Amino acid sequence: MTVLVLARDIDPSVDRLVEELGGRGVPVFRTDLVAFPQALTLDARLGPEGWDGVLATPHREVRLSEIRSVWYRHPSHFELPEGLSVAERRHAAAEARCGFAGVLSSLEDVLWVNYPARKSDALKPRQLHVARRCGLAVPDSVVTNTPEGVREFARSLGEPLAGKTLTGVLLVESGRIQIAYTRRIELAELDDLAGIETTLHFFQPFLAKAWEARVAVVGERVFAAAIHAGSDAARVDWRSDYASLDYEIVEPPEPVVTGIHRFMRAFGLSFGAFDFAVTPDQEWIMLECNPFGAYGWLEDALDLPITSALADLLENGAVACRPTPPTSTPTSSA
Amino acid sequence: MSERPAPLWRDPLFSPGDRFPLGPPRGILEDCQEGPSPSGIRPFSLRHVVPGARLDTPPTWRYTYCHERQIALVHDEDGSLVPLLRHTKPGATPPVDTTYIPDQDPNNPPPEEFTNPDYQSD
Structure with missing residues (x-):
């Protein structure tokens, strides 16, 4: 039984896991979906027991029925052939995504670490709600695009806020990476909240941390x-x-x-x-x-x-x- | 409080793309030459961003993917190939201000989102 690893080529944590599994004699099939379709093929057929078939690269292949578990760790988007129109590219990408996701997620008795959809399930505001239900302490939090919502939250706390992003902290502007770290926002700064209305913003109290x-x-x-x-x-x-x-x-x-x-x-x-x-x-x-x-x-x-x-x-x-x-x-x- | 909260993955909000997220090919960030918007338009949360690497800066290191071992190898200073995960010579592995940051070196660890760039997935 094989461990399927869907990850980028360059990821030392994946390298370490692959070597660990190899040392145990556990077969591993590692690929990045960027290899599709140039150097990765999927040939799957629905039978009485479910989907089966072969996932193959020029270097190795694995039968779907042999997959015991999947490590899903930031695989890259497909690299489709040159020459496709925008419409063709979107179509081809959607077909590939639906095919891979549909077939692989249908495999039975396979452990996913983690299911890909867990990323979109576990949105930060939802995490906080669920964590509280699970008995974990979480900070007071506000999600708002109104200045008054921010000020009211700050007034109720009477202390500085922590301004955080809800998603990633990186963006690219003028050809340069920009990083939006968590920021301490003093109460005096709340007079000028220009840009709050542009999108939803996320604030919590600035916690005293040991x-x-x-x-x-x-x-x-x-x-x-x-x-x-x-x-x-x-x-x-x-x-x-x-x-x-x-x-x-x-x-x-x-x-x-x-x-x-x-x-x-x-x-x-x-x-x-x-x-x-x-x-x-x-x-x-x-x-x-x-x-x-x-x-x-x-x-x-x-x-x-x-x-x-x-x-x-x-x-x-x-x-x-x-x-x-x-x-x-x-x-x-x- | 419930011992077994209700399952949460049956969510109608997300498209198949969101439920099978894929990052930019090879983790390379998509270049954007557009600059910041004027104050008042630009999201408040982006007021104090910290500049990182320029995307047009060529990497100072090279790697080769070994299909036999299924791991990455980097070109060492003497030209030999060594597994990236055991490569700890300073200067050869990518520093923090480059566009790729590995997840392995305690002196050079990753911001989470560098290794998790699916904010760019379509």
């Missing part, structure tokens, strides 16, 4: 690292100054672990990278969970056996971690 934590959850296993910020910039957003950070292994309190597992089940996750703020009173406040988050640098810094745990999960295809499939049958419009 330290922060990144918690990687692999199946039932929990790996937690304290992140100690060593600069003013890192105390606002640790991603802005990695050089100042120190790490240590920590154990989350049991109620937090319980809440994490409830959250994982609620979203059908088998892997999650959680961020917590830990207050001076040692309260763990969940900020977000990235179902496809990074962990490699912490694994190296602290010798956390995250790759080994992932390999265990993928090798065994733990049924317990697989989300319950929807019980309703979609209505066909055909």
Whole structure:
């Protein structure tokens, strides 16, 4: 039985996992969907037992029925042939996406780490709502495009805000990457909120943090690292100054672990990278969970056996971690 | 509080594209030469962005994908090929201000979104 890895060619965490699985004698088929259709083919047929067929590159192939688990880690978009019109390109891309997603997601008894749709399921505002239901502490939060909504929120708190993005922090302008880190917003700044109306904005109180934590959850296993910020910039957003950070292994309190597992089940996750703020009173406040988050640098810094745990999960295809499939049958419009 | 919250993945909001997200080919960010909009139009959340790498800066390192081992190899300073995941010589692996950041070096770890660029997926 084979582990299918859908990932970019250059990703050291994937390299490490592939070598770990190889060392265990577990067959691996790694590809990036950018290889389709030039160097990747799918030939699948629906039979009495479901979809079966072959996924192949010029270097190797795997029968769909041999796939035991899938690691879905940021695969790239298809690279379609030159010469297609815009309309043809859109059509070809949509057909390819529907075909891959439909066939692969139909494979039975396959563990996904994680199902691709978990990304769009786990939107940040929804995460906070679900986390609270799961017993995790979360910050007060507001999503608004009205200046008065921001000011009212700040008045109710009486303290500075943290301004955060709801999606990615990167954009490209004038040929240059721009990074929108979390920002501390003083109450005096709220006089000028120009641009708030342009789109929805996300604010929380600026929490007093003793330290922060990144918690990687692999199946039932929990790996937690304290992140100690060593600069003013890192105390606002640790991603802005990695050089100042120190790490240590920590154990989350049991109620937090319980809440994490409830959250994982609620979203059908088998892997999650959680961020917590830990207050001076040692309260763990969940900020977000990235179902496809990074962990490699912490694994190296602290010798956390995250790759080994992932390999265990993928090798065994733990049924317990697989989300319950929807019980309703979609209505066909055909 | 429910011990087993209701399943959340039966969501009608998203298209198939959102439910099978794919990043930009090879993780390379799409260049955009357009500059910021005037204050008042530009989203408040983008007021204090921090500049990163220019996209026209050529990478200072090269890699080769080994189809046999299914891992990336980088060209070391002496020209030899070594697995990227074990390559720790400073200066050869991409620094933080380049457009690709690996997920492995504790002295050079990734901003989450660099390794998760599906904000660009269509």
